[in-house]
Amino acid sequence: MRFELDTIGVIHSPYQEKFGIPRQPALAPSAPVTLQLLPPYNQPDCVRGLEAFSHVWLSFVFHETATRGWQPLVRPPRLGGNAKVGVFASRATHRPNALGLSLVELKAIDTTDGVTLQLAGADLLDGTPVLDIKPYIPFVEAKPDARGGFVDGPPPQLAVQWQERARADLAAWPDTPSWLPALIDEVLAQDPRPAYQDDPARVYGIRLAHCDVRFSIAANVVTVLEIVTPAP
Ligand code: SAM
Structure with a gap:
């Protein structure tokens, strides 16, 4: 099966290039990021009730690298760049459908001119196309005892x-x-x-x-x- 997907909104972020963007969300919470919804999704009805959630899942496209293909094995930076794991055991950007998934803090929703979500700590390049937004549901999705594979805790800070x-x-x-x-x-x-x-x-x-x-x-x-x- 093949699918055609619509961009529902575009990210505006301080990250103008891939280099330096944190490897996961929340690692740089000072990054002010906005998600501007596009017509016909930029109507306040589309986000009614969303303001009651503190965090949202964003599904997006790694648009800058989407045409560069993928490999079954990747070298995660957390493993020092040499050890390999399967692409589906990683969060690598080069993957079959170039889809990304980030959990970000929802600070506010502005509906004065279309719909703009104010977000914090996103790991997204300026201009990233977003395919979907879903509210984060803590009682279902928070798993403090879950195993984190090779990503065992936050990376060391310099x-x-x-x-x-x-x-x-x-x-x-x-x-x-x-x-x-x-x-x-x-x-x-x-x-x-x-x-x-x-x-x-x-x-x-x-x-x-x-x-x-x-x-x-x-x-x-x-x-x-x-x-x-x-x-x-
Ligand atoms: N949290 C997401 C996930 O798990 O799917 C993204 C993780 S990925 C390892 C994070 C990296 O993606 C960032 O460090 C940045 O280099 C890269 N990135 C962010 N936005 C991108 C975009 N629109 N196109 C290509 N690469 C992007």
């Missing part, structure tokens, strides 16, 4: 330090969002490097909220070197 130059870059940008410094800390603490990379001399860059955040990592400490903000 310490993050800022060079004065980076703080000054943000201070000089009149449009700095209030949440951006915390988001930079949260994103970098996740260690965005590919699993096999450990080069203290290397300078990395992440596109975040239209800024280029430049940093290096040595001895499990991230140093924020500079932040190139958008030209006025």
Whole structure:
């Protein structure tokens, strides 16, 4: 069987590229993410009652990598990038139907102009097409005693330090969002490097909220070197 699916809404997020996006939701709770519903789904009736739920499941398409195919075995970053598991034992983006599933916090629903959901902590690229929204039902879905396979608990966090130059870059940008410094800390603490990379001399860059955040990592400490903000 083949199916045709409709995009019901589009994600707007501070993540302008894949690199640096946390590998699961809730790891960077400062990320303000919105889901703007599209016609004909952007009518308040479609979300009536949803405001009573604190969290929602989003089904979406890994649209940026959807055409890159898939393999039966993948190398999860949590296993160091070498050990392989089956694609269906992983949350890898390269999978047969390029479908993603994220549990995110629902902060508010705005129905003044169409329907926009205010979300927190989503692990989604800006522009991600969403196929469905479902409320999270704790008594059915919360399983605190469940086994987590190779993903046993949250990943270790790196310490993050800022060079004065980076703080000054943000201070000089009149449009700095209030949440951006915390988001930079949260994103970098996740260690965005590919699993096999450990080069203290290397300078990395992440596109975040239209800024280029430049940093290096040595001895499990991230140093924020500079932040190139958008030209006025
Ligand atoms: N929570 C979801 C799941 O389990 O299906 C996504 C997990 S996946 C490992 C998370 C990664 O997907 C992010 O770190 C980011 O690199 C990537 N990603 C997020 N949005 C994407 C998109 N629209 N297209 C391609 N990759 C995306």
